[in-house]
Amino acid sequence: MQLPKIPLEQWIDTFVTWLTENFSGLFDFITNIIEPTVDFFQMILTLAPPVITVAVISLLVLLASRLSVALFTLVGLLLIVNLQLWEQSVETISLVLTASLVSVIIGVPLGILAARKQWVQNILTPVLDFMQTMPAFVYLIPAVFFFALGAVPGVIASVIFAMPPTIRLTNLGIRQVPKDLIEAADAFGSTSFQKLFKVQLPLAKSTIMAGMNQTIMLSLSMVVIASMIGAGGLGDVVLQAISRLEVGQGFEGGLAIVIIAIVLDRVTQSLGNGKRKIS
Amino acid sequence: MKKFEVEDLTKIFGRSPVKGLELVRQGKEKEEILKETGMTVGVNRASFSVDSGEVFVIMGLSGSGKSTLVRLLNRLIEPTEGSVKLDGEDITKMNSEQLREARRTKMGMVFQRFALFPHKSVCENVEYGLEIQGVPKQERNKKALESLGLVGLENYADSYPDQLSGGMQQRVGLARALANDPDILLMDEAFSALDPLIRKDMQDELMDLQSSMQKTIIFITHDLDEALRIGDRIALMKDGKIVQIGTPEDILTNPANEYVEKFVEDVNLTKVLTASSIMKRSEALVLGKDGPRVALKRMREKGTSTVMVVGRDRTFLGVLTAEGAKEVAENGKSIEDVLIKDAVVVEEDTPVSDLLPKMAENQFAYPAVVTNEQGKLRGVVVRGAMFAALAGNGVNNDATS
Ligand SMILES: Nc1ncnc2c1ncn2[C@@H]1O[C@H](COP(=O)(O)OP(=O)(O)OP(=O)(O)O)[C@@H](O)[C@H]1O
Ligand SMILES: [Mg+2]
Numbered sequence: 274m275q276l277p278k279i280p281l282e283q284w285i286d287t288f289v290t291w292l293t294e295n296f297s298g299l300f301d302f303i304t305n306i307i308e309p310t311v312d313f314f315q316m317i318l319t320l321a322p323p324v325i326t327v328a329v330i331s332l333l334v335l336l337a338s339r340l341s342v343a344l345f346t347l348v349g350l351l352l353i354v355n356l357q358l359w360e361q362s363v364e365t366i367s368l369v370l371t372a373s374l375v376s377v378i379i380g381v382p383l384g385i386l387a388a389r390k391q392w393v394q395n396i397l398t399p400v401l402d403f404m405q406t407m408p409a410f411v412y413l414i415p416a417v418f419f420f421a422l423g424a425v426p427g428v429i430a431s432v433i434f435a436m437p438p439t440i441r442l443t444n445l446g447i448r449q450v451p452k453d454l455i456e457a458a459d460a461f462g463s464t465s466f467q468k469l470f471k472v473q474l475p476l477a478k479s480t481i482m483a484g485m486n487q488t489i490m491l492s493l494s495m496v497v498i499a500s501m502i503g504a505g506g507l508g509d510v511v512l513q514a515i516s517r518l519e520v521g522q523g524f525e526g527g528l529a530i531v532i533i534a535i536v537l538d539r540v541t542q543s544l545g546n547g548k549r550k551i552s
Numbered sequence: 553m554k555k556f557e558v559e560d561l562t563k564i565f566g567r568s569p570v571k572g573l574e575l576v577r578q579g580k581e582k583e584e585i586l587k588e589t590g591m592t593v594g595v596n597r598a599s600f601s602v603d604s605g606e607v608f609v610i611m612g613l614s615g616s617g618k619s620t621l622v623r624l625l626n627r628l629i630e631p632t633e634g635s636v637k638l639d640g641e642d643i644t645k646m647n648s649e650q651l652r653e654a655r656r657t658k659m660g661m662v663f664q665r666f667a668l669f670p671h672k673s674v675c676e677n678v679e680y681g682l683e684i685q686g687v688p689k690q691e692r693n694k695k696a697l698e699s700l701g702l703v704g705l706e707n708y709a710d711s712y713p714d715q716l717s718g719g720m721q722q723r724v725g726l727a728r729a730l731a732n733d734p735d736i737l738l739m740d741e742a743f744s745a746l747d748p749l750i751r752k753d754m755q756d757e758l759m760d761l762q763s764s765m766q767k768t769i770i771f772i773t774h775d776l777d778e779a780l781r782i783g784d785r786i787a788l789m790k791d792g793k794i795v796q797i798g799t800p801e802d803i804l805t806n807p808a809n810e811y812v813e814k815f816v817e818d819v820n821l822t823k824v825l826t827a828s829s830i831m832k833r834s835e836a837l838v839l840g841k842d843g844p845r846v847a848l849k850r851m852r853e854k855g856t857s858t859v860m861v862v863g864r865d866r867t868f869l870g871v872l873t874a875e876g877a878k879e880v881a882e883n884g885k886s887i888e889d890v891l892i893k894d895a896v897v898v899e900e901d902t903p904v905s906d907l908l909p910k911m912a913e914n915q916f917a918y919p920a921v922v923t924n925e926q927g928k929l930r931g932v933v934v935r936g937a938m939f940a941a942l943a944g945n946g947v948n949n950d951a952t953s
Contacts, residue, residue: 453667456628461681461732462656471684475671 289418300419307371307425314367323359327351334536338543345539349532358510358529365496365506366533368424372431372492377485380436384443384481385469394444401437409434409495413502427496427504435492442484446477482545489537497530507533554637555736555768556602556625561634563620563792566591569632582791594620596792597634604735605766609779611815612789618772621789622740625770626659627651638736656685660729664741666721668713674700674724675709681732692731699731700724702761719750726758736768743778755781776816780804780939788812801912804942827907828900830941831922831931836862839869839887844880847872858918861891866928871895871918896920900930904941911938 293300318326327350335343353362387394412433416426450473458468474481500508507530514523564572564585572591575584582593595617602608610618623629625636627643636643638654646654660681668677675696676683682692700706703723713721722742729737743751759782762769773779779786780800787797788811796808807813837847837859847859851874859877861869869891876890895918896910902922911920911933919932 451667453663453665454669456623457661457663457667457669458680459628460626460655460659460661460738461684461728462652462654463684464652467684471680472669476669 289415293419303429304420304425307375307428310371310374311367311424311428314370315363318363318366323354324351327354334540338540342536342539342543346536349536353529353532356525356529358507358525361505361507361510361526362529362533364424365493365508365530368427368431368496368499368504368506369489369493369533369537372428372435372496373485373489375428375432376436376439376488376492379432380439380484380488381443381481384440384484385447385474387440387444388447388473389465397440397444401440404433405437410498410501412495413499417502422503424504426502427499430499430502431492431495434495435488438487438491439481439484442487443477443481446480446484447473449480450476479545482541486538486541486545489541490534493530493534493537553604554601555604555606555639556600556770557635557637557640558601558625559599559635559637561595561598561621561624561636562632563594563617563624563629564591564632565594573633593617593792594629595624595631598789598792598794600787600794600797602768602770604768607762607769607771607782607784609771609773609783609786610789611773611776611779611786613774616789617792618774618789619740620792622738622770622772626655626661626738656681656732658734659736659738660732660734662722662725662729662737662739662742664744666713666718666725666745668721668724668728670713672712673709674705674711674713674716677713677724678728678731680728685732696727696731699727702730703727703757719746719754722746722754723757726761730761730765734767736770738770740772741774742771744773744775751778758782780942788815800939800942801908805909805912826900827898827902827904827920827922827933828930830904830937831900831933832937834860834919834929834932836860836866836929837872837887839863844877844887847877848874848881851877860921860929860932861887862929868897868921868923868927868929871921873918892918898922900924904938907933908938908942911935 320326321329327347330350331343331347334346350362353359383393383397387397409430412430413426416430416433420426420429454472454476455468458472463471496504496506497508497511500506500512507526510526511523511530514520514526562573562576564576566572566589568589569591572585572589572593575589576593576596580588582596585591585593598621600608610621612618620629624631625638625643627636627646631644634644638658641654643651643654668674669680672680675693678696678699679692682695687695697706697709700709703726705720705723705727708716708720708724713724716724722745725742743754746754755778758769761767771779771782783800785797785799786803787794788803788808789795790811796803796812798806803812804816807816835850835854837850839861841864850859851857857874859872861872863869871892872887872890873892876887876892879885879890880887894914896907896914898907898910898920900922907920916935916938919934920938921932922930924930
């Protein structure tokens with residue numbers, strides 16, 4: 274006997290249409306925040322000629338990290354400029370920075386909430402599992418539905434895909450603070466805000482930074498995939514190469530992505546470990 | 553004056569504490585309740601009071617509920633039932649703001665594993681209590697340095713906790729608790745993580761601080777030696793219940809039940825130890841040769857308030873107190889008139905177990921005098937040496953009372 278197919282597809286479609294019709298104001302609002310942010314990063318990165326921008330970035334990296342990382346940044350980014358992929362790289366970096374920023378702004382408070390309230394964690398854990406196990410490009414479809422094509426749905430999809438580690442590790446970092454330190458903070462009469470900002474967050478800092486690092490790396494990978502919905506950037510280069518079977522061009526685009534990935538990774542890592550040095 | 557008045561304080565860990573409470577009231581034991589319901593009795597109807605300026609020691613085996621009890625006093629753990637009155641105000645009924653205020657101003661806590669904030673410097677750690685009260689940077693820095701001075705660590709203000717040894721870290725913990733100038737110190741096995749020598753130092757230091765600052769100290773330990781050394785009174789806990797409260801003498805001489813007896817059993821070394829093994833040599837005043845001023849000078853030098861008086865052949869005659877010596881010096885009385893003759897006098901081979909009740913009888917007012925068969929002075933046994941011996945760490949001829 275053949276069971277009738279559950280009309281899941283229709284339900285979802287109806288739901289999505291309902292959302293688009295009733296929440297268009299909300300989606301416009303989100304678009305109005307994300308679009309200018311991406312543009313802002315692009316504007317900053319294109320203020321000066323590429324070579325000068327690269328030099329400035331390398332200097333900033335030197336301040337935040339080690340000399341070797343700064344040198345790698347300089348050489349790597351110059352190579353990208355040389356390959357004439359700078360423009361696309363700027364697009365990609367702007368998308369990544371925007372997506373990461375949004376993820377952190379939403380993710381850290383959610384993580385804090387989850388650490389303080391058990392019920393928040395109980396709700397969030399399955400949601401986060403779901404968000405992370407869905408294949409990345411599945412997010413592209415609803416994103417396109419609500420935000421049409423372009424950079425904004427790309428950022429939205431990246432945020433959904435990349436935010437879980439920040440939430441998880443913020444939660445974990447705060448929960449890992451030793452119990453007796455919490456007791457000490459309480460015993461001296463801290464308010465819960467004082468406890469959070471003077472004890473829990475500082476002690477969870479390196480764990481939270483590890484979460485942010487993962488978020489940034491995930492949003493880079495998602496931003497590249499998001500070129501499928503017109504987000505632009507280096508993903509476009511690779512996508513074109515695939516459709517035209519141009520191996521060389523595909524390799525160049527891939528190389529640029531790898532360089533950006535390594536720079537982002539090393540810089541955020543050294544920010545996370547940049548604790549007090551023991552003399 | 554009463555600092556703490558604790559009544560019927562009970563803590564039951566588990567899903568339905570109210571039901572556990574009922575079982576506790578029916579007089580069921582911790583183990584039965586655990587087996588029947590899976591709930592743990594942390595503290596079982598504890599009632600006691602602590603005087604202002606008292607050192608109150610809570611002692612008991614692991615799991616007997618000491619940490620739970622001390623945390624109920626500042627409500628780090630919510631009681632299931634009972635009241636804790638601090639200066640007459642019931643902590644258990646305070647709202648969160650009142651509770652915070654009480655914790656900020658009245659109670660400092662010292663933790664077993666120090667619990668220093670690793671991301672803060674020593675000075676910032678000590679400042680913490682003041683910082684969260686919004687005391688201006690400069691003022692709290694000054695107070696923190698004073699407090700560090702009390703524990704002899706003012707030179708380490710800018711170090712970080714992980715750069716210090718365990719003993720130093722615990723001094724910082726003590727300084728942090730003292731910085732708010734609280735009336736009360738809650739110390740949960742504060743010295744247990746330290747090695748024995750440093751531990752003794754810390755005990756002495758705490759006692760020095762106590763005699764100059766007169767805090768009320770609630771001190772948790774599972775170590776009888778420590779309890780006897782520092783406690784004015786000792787409460788013994790078992791399975792969440794307080795089984796006996798008393799002075800060190802009470803606990804040693806009249807154990808309330810088998811448990812207490814077992815706890816102090818090791819102490820019965822006293823049957824083997826003799827007066828001569830715990831006495832210290834005593835310089836004596838020779839009657840007819842030395843005058844009252846010499847006596848006072850000796851006492852000052854030795855930091856004691858009594859001196860033994862002997863005849864020219866070292867026969868023991870009596871105890872001269874500082875007051876007595878002053879009277880002689882000022883009113884022209886003779887030393888014999890003020891000499892105290894009823895001090896405890898024993899021979900060298902008297903067992904400590906016989907000596908103790910005698911000393912306890914006159915409230916340890918004077919050191920016990922040890923003579924040989926001919927009644928010649930051999931030495932004295934001071935209160936501290938007595939307790940050290942009772943605690944089983946044997947002979948300590950340097951002990952002073
Ligand atoms: N948070 C908790 N949840 C459940 N049971 C607890 C909790 N804290 C303590 N207990 C139980 O309460 C009892 C008393 O524990 P407590 O820590 O007060 O003992 P303690 O006398 O301080 O022991 P120790 O000398 O080992 O520190 C123990 O049986 C313990 O298992
Ligand atoms: Mg304990």
